[in-house]
Amino acid sequence: MAFHVLRRQAVYYWRRRTPRALAKLLGRQHLSMSLQTTNRAAARRLATQVNLFSDDVAMLAGGTDQLSRSQIETMLHAVVEKHVAKLDLVAFAAKNAPGFNADKARADDRPALWTYTLLDAQGQGAVVRPEDRDRMIAEGFSEADIEAVKRHLAMLRANDMVPTKYLVLRQMIEGVQAAPTAMNMDVAQGTYFRGMRLALAQSERRYGGMWIEDEGLVERLLLAKNDPPKATLPAASPIVVRTDDAPRHEAPPVPQFIPLADFLQFAERVAQQNAADDHWNEKTQRQARSSAALFVKFMVQDQRIPQIVRGVPPAPYSDYHVHQQK
Structure with a gap:
């Protein structure tokens, strides 16, 4: 790279x-x-x-109206963030229910994860192929588990969740200020399936206590608490202008720094120039x-x-x- x-x-x-x-x-x-x-x-x-x-x-x-790499990445982040938060809430509620079993909760997540793994790999017409069956068996799936994946896939289609609703995909595209062309809609669909797979794969986060946000959290809190107070700057001395000082040679120019917000002016100028040129x-x-x-x-x-x-x-x-x- x-x-x-x-x-x-x-x-x-x-x-x-x-x-x-x-x-x-x-x-x-x-x-x-x-x-x-x-x-x-x-x-x-x-x-x-x-x-x-x-x-x-x-x-x-x-x-061109084609989605850029960073726009696709932004859409993916939004899908993952939204559904990880949603699944976290579901897990919090489940863990407070009588008779909760973490191992069963993990097992219940697997058919949904594999369903979106198939959709991510094959698109909206996904099916369980022989090679997919072999991979699931290698991961410890039983025939009943494989049938559960098929039922979950059929349930998503029966509830009009596959393919993803047009309005959902359009909102994803418009959220990155792009046009909902046919190609962009296809890209958004694939990005949605990929984001759902990534969110569902975080089962250990929900039921195994593997919260990546916790890494270094206590250390950061303690360091922030023990930060020394910031020194107070002395009041600025008044500026005295002396007209009788001998002229000085100007120092050679040094690199200048420009506020990043001025980049918007550059974009505006480029847009106006291209508009003027049709x-x-x-x-x-x-x-x-x-x-x-x-x-x-x-x-x-x-x-x-x-x-x-x-x-x-x-x-x-x-x-x-x-x-x-x-």
């Missing part, structure tokens, strides 16, 4: 050749940004996400603005990166975050 990461004075940067679809718009051969970390693993993780967003922008520059319609312009908003939200709220570095002297489009590496 290409991470496009390089290191300068202990700080890692992301640098990548400008995708062909964007090169004409940006007028530069490379894009570069500071990842503001000295940790290589963190830099590679951040660079992977930035690569996804750059692919999104390149896709939009090409004027390359983008209103739908494509909305997608471009949405991708820019997702990029800013990810970098500022998730990764805590509020600004991106640019070189000096400024080059064309220097009022925005992406810049050509000199």
